[in-house]
Amino acid sequence: MTKRTSAKYKIDRRMGENIWGRAKSPFNTRSYGPGEHGQRRKSKVSDFGIQLRAKQKLKGYYGDVTEKQFRATYEEAVRLRGDTSENMIGLLERRLDAVVYRSKFVPTVFAARQFVNHGHIKVNGKRVNIPSYRVKEGDVIEVREKSKQLPLVLEAIGSPERDLPDYLDVDHNKMTATYVRIPQLMDVPYPVTMEPNLVVEFYSR
Template identity: 75%
Template structure:
């Protein structure tokens, strides 16, 4: 449900990992890459290859953020005090579309971006339609009254495949979530191993 809706699982096939932990992922059936040479034995990745792969995986998990936007997030993570890897994850998880997805208001991160874009979400009582809007600890995110009975919302709440992390406090009966705190890498329920340290290395070359 974004600019890449029809091809979103290509990333899973290319990386050989179920990046979003979805049961429909083709990796659940075929762990090898796409195309006629997909089953060939993979060579060992160079350091650069590992860094690039880590970047593609992390960028893809958040709905395939544009390279320009992702670079901006990296630049801010470096500028901030503290560990750059933790800053990077904290900034990504503070995006409004990421919180809407983690709170299980929608089934996928792609749906979260479209859901916010179409004005279905309010932050602290004010409508916000920018998916990259950065939330702060203590912000209250809610689904607008008119949107609470949408099929996509009702479906997402029932999804058994993922739980709401403890840095988001959610009341699904009211469709309200509170962003309790900025998480660390260990707090985020990634379905695959993320290596933000390699992403930092990739950009700092």
């Protein structure tokens, strides 16, 4: 299980954006960085700084995955045909924890990672406890029978905070989600602007 190295709302404030679009984010009331120097006047950011920020924001959005995992995703995206930045988004959205989060089975991407890790999810009828597991088109993801009435799950399903993307076919009555297709950047319901092209520039320097 990947360890989160910083509090999720500090990620919001460090990025200067409410990157998950959550009503509880302290960025809504404190739109400056964390720590004693958070309110300092911001200096002009270099091209490298802009690229680094784009990388940190995208990496943080998916649960602050490790640098090793994130770079490996980029390197795989380079090897695939087509646009590298679009490939990268497609690979990130195929992570099992991302699919569980997108399906609204849990309230946050951090909860999704823990939910998968604790064995609450099955893929095509088999239990999978690896958050970074890569789903394929046509795969059926479901919440285990014993886990369907967990308060965490019921809260997430009843929340109006997020919409379901059209590349997933979700049935909340059965607690299942079918991965219909690999999305492009424009299909992914990010609450803030993500710039994977800058991430590609950062790694290809």
